[in-house]
Amino acid sequence: MPSKEEWKTFSRWGKQYGDLSSITVLGRVLVILNSAKVINEILEKKSQIYSERPVMHFGGELIGWKYSLALLSYGDRFRRYRRMIADILGSRKSMGKFEHVELLETHKFLRRVLDDPVDLATHVRHTAGAIILRISHGYEVKDHNDPLVELADKAMEQFSISMAPGAFLVDVLPILRHIPAWFPGAGFQKKAKEWSATLHELIDRPHSLVKREM
Numbered sequence: 001m002p003s004k005e006e007w008k009t010f011s012r013w014g015k016q017y018g019d020l021s022s023i024t025v026l027g028r029v030l031v032i033l034n035s036a037k038v039i040n041e042i043l044e045k046k047s048q049i050y051s052e053r054p055v056m057h058f059g060g061e062l063i064g065w066k067y068s069l070a071l072l073s074y075g076d077r078f079r080r081y082r083r084m085i086a087d088i089l090g091s092r093k094s095m096g097k098f099e100h101v102e103l104l105e106t107h108k109f110l111r112r113v114l115d116d117p118v119d120l121a122t123h124v125r126h127t128a129g130a131i132i133l134r135i136s137h138g139y140e141v142k143d144h145n146d147p148l149v150e151l152a153d154k155a156m157e158q159f160s161i162s163m164a165p166g167a168f169l170v171d172v173l174p175i176l177r178h179i180p181a182w183f184p185g186a187g188f189q190k191k192a193k194e195w196s197a198t199l200h201e202l203i204d205r206p207h208s209l210v211k212r213e214m
Contacts, residue, residue: 059162062192137206155202
């Protein structure tokens with residue numbers, strides 16, 4: 001099981017074994033979907049059967065991402081989240097009131113690309129963060145080195161690493177989550193604590209900002 005750039009290995013397996021394959025890692029079966037057609041068939045047309053989130057013990061349980069919509073299990077909380085998001089972003093009409101925000105940040109994005117075309121990925125992340133924070137918290141980001149955008153980038157990078165299949169043994173052997181941080185080989189516990197602090201800061205800082213502005 002690859003520990004990094006796993007999508008490259010999955011793509012190679014798709015060419016070798018087909019669009020739908022699986023691998024068993026220490027008794028846990030991982031199903032790999034390698035085409036839009038198969039993804040649509042299983043996760044869209046048969047969503048009532050197959051659409052559920054896996055339990056990610058490192059990223060979800062130890063860090064705390066399990067309460068985010070991306071990892072939230074189907075249930076009352078999930079449906080409330082979806083309903084609230086749909087009320088604000090669920091239609092072209094409801095999104096219309098944010099058109100000026102998207103237009104403004106797009107213009108800023110184009111100016112940044114014109115000034116520094118090499119760092120395109122950074123400009124894209126900055127613009128996405130600017131639009132999200134303006135809509136969600138009414139926060140207007142700085143043109144450069146905005147602390148909340150940098151914090152969001154940091155948290156998203158940690159989330160991406162924590163969700164990588166096979167990156168942390170605790171996801172395969174959940175019993176390891178009970179090992180104390182001082183125990184040899186339990187360095188993941190210290191990392192989970194640090195990354196959990198990043199997640200909570202990402203939640204609390206924008207919220208505190210809104211409270212101060214009210």
